Amino acid sequence: MTDALTIIPPQAPLRGRVSPPGSKSITNRALLLAGLANGESRLTGALKSDDTRHMANALRAMGVGVEEPEETGFVVRGSGRLRAPAEPLFLGNAGTAVRFLTAAAALAEGRVVLTGDAHMQKRPIAPLVEAMRSLGVEAEEPTGCPPVTVHGRGGFEGREVTVDAGLSSQYVSALLMLAACGAHPVRVALRGDAIGARGYIDLTVAAMRRFGAVVEPEGGSAWVVRPGGYRAAELHVEPDASAATYLWAAEALTGGAIDLGVAAADFTQPDAAAYPLIRDFRAMPPVIDGSQMQDAVPTLAAVAAFGAVPVRFTGIANLRVKECDRVHAMATELSRLSPGLAMEDGDDLVVTPAAPEGFRAARIETYGDHRIAMSMALAGLMVPGVTILDPGCVAKTYPDFWRDLGRLGVETRAAG
Numbered sequence: 123m124t125d126a127l128t129i130i131p132p133q134a135p136l137r138g139r140v141s142p143p144g145s146k147s148i149t150n151r152a153l154l155l156a157g158l159a160n161g162e163s164r165l166t167g168a169l170k171s172d173d174t175r176h177m178a179n180a181l182r183a184m185g186v187g188v189e190e191p192e193e194t195g196f197v198v199r200g201s202g203r204l205r206a207p208a209e210p211l212f213l214g215n216a217g218t219a220v221r222f223l224t225a226a227a228a229l230a231e232g233r234v235v236l237t238g239d240a241h242m243q244k245r246p247i248a249p250l251v252e253a254m255r256s257l258g259v260e261a262e263e264p265t266g267c268p269p270v271t272v273h274g275r276g277g278f279e280g281r282e283v284t285v286d287a288g289l290s291s292q293y294v295s296a297l298l299m300l301a302a303c304g305a306h307p308v309r310v311a312l313r314g315d316a317i318g319a320r321g322y323i324d325l326t327v328a329a330m331r332r333f334g335a336v337v338e339p340e341g342g343s344a345w346v347v348r349p350g351g352y353r354a355a356e357l358h359v360e361p362d363a364s365a366a367t368y369l370w371a372a373e374a375l376t377g378g379a380i381d382l383g384v385a386a387a388d389f390t391q392p393d394a395a396a397y398p399l400i401r402d403f404r405a406m407p408p409v410i411d412g413s414q415m416q417d418a419v420p421t422l423a424a425v426a427a428f429g430a431v432p433v434r435f436t437g438i439a440n441l442r443v444k445e446c447d448r449v450h451a452m453a454t455e456l457s458r459l460s461p462g463l464a465m466e467d468g469d470d471l472v473v474t475p476a477a478p479e480g481f482r483a484a485r486i487e488t489y490g491d492h493r494i495a496m497s498m499a500l501a502g503l504m505v506p507g508v509t510i511l512d513p514g515c516v517a518k519t520y521p522d523f524w525r526d527l528g529r530l531g532v533e534t535r536a537a538g
């Protein structure tokens with residue numbers, strides 16, 4: 123892939139059929155649960171991208187058979203056990219892989235080191251490791267972020283764990299998936315109310331049930347998970363709702379008609395809640411709580427820049443510990459197109475649309491963050507001369523993003 127890509131604003135509304143790839147969240151849950159099951163599981167419609175490759179390779183390194191018979195398929199053969207890997211598990215910047223595998227490493231027979239790239243080494247993991255210690259798992263995370271060392275003992279003893287999920291709901295998902303492999307029922311409870319999108323916990327519970335686990339919610343902030351592990355299963359992965367937001371936005375911004383092959387109402391992932399806001403972007407509400415659809419916030423912010431009214435995004439403090447600090451990144455990069463277009467206000471992001479003549483060409487930093495690249499590409503549909511640096515970073519979750527834009531008629535030029 124080239125070092126920089128300039129987007130040529132299309133002369134006509136974008137039309138055509140483009141399906142987003144499979145859901146990252148569901149693929150990585152299903153890969154792990156299939157790996158923990160005893161038997162052969164089959165996934166279809168799955169995502170093949172950096173994040174799922176890291177999960178699949180880590181499972182292979184722990185003795186799970188993972189084959190890829192087709193473009194969107196995985197066949198996973200688990201034995202109900204995980205081997206300690208010979209080398210540290212390198213998981214790039216895949217939050218789901220790092221968090222879910224850190225918890226699952228307690229089930230390995232020996233020492234597991236989990237690490238990632240420079241961004242991942244700044245993404246907090248201490249609340250998860252602390253919670254694991256309270257279950258009797260021995261683990262260290264000297265900097266509070268990866269690398270993490272887990273001394274797996276093929277299981278754990280604890281029956282009750284409380285976790286602070288203010289920085290990431292993935293900690294809860296990780297503990298829930300581990301909990302089914304204990305010797306006793308385990309109660310997983312939230313400490314405090316703050317949590318990233320609860321919809322991701324629902325995805326976790328649904329995936330666990332699909333692989334045979336018994337999970338009983340207790341009110342909104344605790345779950346009891348029965349012991350028994352996982353059963354091999356077949357699963358068709360739904361398309362990725364976060365990826366869909368870029369296609370919905372491309373449609374709305376250009377006044378086009380893009381057939382994603384799936385209706386917004388049919389997604390089970392939290393980011394589908396962004397659809398009506400994107401569709402009606404000229405009449406966005408003045409305040410949008412992004413806490414329950416956080417990966418869609420960069421998309422919504424980019425679209426809001428071409429709306430009619432200022433929009434304040436709230437509830438997004440944890441965007442600062444994603445692949446990059448997304449609050450800062452979106453404020454900085456949108457403002458390259460028009461000074462003051464977006465501003466940080468505490469942890470909020472405020473987008474104030476500019477008049478069409480107020481926009482100018484710009485080279486956009488992506489910070490290695492796929493969502494900054496894809497959101498800012500949307501601005502490139504509207505403003506001539508938007509150049510996205512490091513466009514290949516979309517491979518984290520949507521490797522065919524540029525090809526799909528091309529299929530809709532968007533021209534891009536390597537910019538060097």
Ligand SMILES: O=C(O)C1=C[C@@H](OP(=O)(O)O)[C@@H](O)[C@H](O)C1
Nearest residue numbers: 147218289290291292318322417
């Ligand atoms: O559980 C998941 O699949 C995810 C949870 C969210 O993270 P946080 O809970 O860290 O906000 C989301 O941003 C991420 O892309 C995927």
Ligand SMILES: C=C(OP(=O)(O)O)C(=O)O
Nearest residue numbers: 215216217218417444445
């Ligand atoms: C935050 C994200 O990913 P993760 O936490 O899984 O790395 C994302 O895909 O926007």
